[in-house]
């Protein structure tokens with residue numbers, strides 16, 4: 527396709543001035559950006575008019591698709607009524623209040639209070655501080671360590687980046703680590719031992735968790751944090767029976783269970799929250815992304831009455847709870863979230879994620895026999911295809927990521943955007959996607975894989 531004049535101009539300006547997250551700058555100077563101009567349903571269009579099926583819903587987040595007029599109207603209405611107000615020092619606003627109420631009603635278990643942020647990273651930073659504040663309030667200042675998992679992703683700010691267990695987020699940043707212990711990644715295909723069943727793998731992970739808590743001292747371990755299905759770490763589905771047993775160990779040692787549902791929240795696994803799907807009741811639930819379908823930046827920490835009471839006692843004694851973000855719980859973002867959640871409910875998108883997600887995973891399952899495919903995995907409407915250099919030994923490509931990046935490039939040529947996480951190709955389409963659009967996605971992927979092989 528010929529490059530338009532607009533596209534050329536934007537490309538040059540982009541290379542000169544826009545520093546891109548999660549991008550190799552030197553490579554970017556060579557290849558330049560794909561400039562996306564507009565969206566509609568599950569498709570986005572670049573400035574050359576090329577259409578792409580957005581099989582990652584942007585960044586795992588655009589649940590209702592890319593052209594939902596009701597969200598535009600909700601934002602416009604709120605902007606003209608009250609474009610900004612904050613929640614500091616007893617001030618409040620209606621969409622913030624209504625959304626907090628709705629989230630507590632929707633959330634699994636007995637969660638009663640909501641602290642807003644603008645992003646998932648900030649939400650997880652807030653989790654760390656809430657938990658520390660809570661334990662200080664209870665007079666147990668030693669109970670501060672977090673347990674997270676290798677390959678887990680919880681964000682990139684200093685505290686949330688510490689929780690993240692991906693080397694790339696630590697290397698060369700000299701990230702000052704908060705006290706975090708990273709346990710084994712719960713990926714049976716990669717980390718199950720020779721001859722170990724999936725059930726035995728779960729047993730081993732749970733034993734590692736309990737042994738760690740006991741060795742460190744339960745009075746030093748504040749919380750366990752995990753994503754129900756790891757997203758950025760490679761779409762890792764937990765082994766059989768994993769989550770309820772994590773919860774059991776946490777309860778036994780008075781360790782708070784923090785479930786990071788930034789990707790899985792609001793229907794991705796075919797239930798409103800993945801916590802329900804896997805049978806756990808978190809003390810703290812973290813959400814972002816699909817809460818507004820990413821039409822507006824918003825994150826939320828939804829926490830239990832027990833935490834609230836402890837925090838309120840300490841904050842009362844100190845005179846204030848000195849934490850908050852100017853735009854956290856922004857009225858436009860919370861108004862958009864309310865409308866977005868209404869759409870998810872009215873249109874049965876959670877049920878769609880379940881049904882069409884199963885259809886998607888079945889279709890992707892057909893690639894399991896491909897010579898380059900090591901594993902096809904997923905749950906609900908999130909899945910991944912892991913490419914390997916050698917199927918029998920599961921040997922990775924060297925260097926990791928090169929083949930995945932090549933496949934990503936070929937996919938673009940066929941009109942498909944998904945995301946290569948190293949050599950793992952992830953799919954997490956908008957929850958409105960239909961079976962015929964899944965067929966199109968699969969045929970594009972098949973062509974790109976043929977080009978790569």
Ligand code: PLP
Nearest residue numbers: 645646647679680681757788789
């Ligand atoms: N937690 C999880 C599970 C995520 O997937 C992400 C982002 O992908 C984050 C936290 C961080 O969110 P943000 O990029 O909005 O800071």
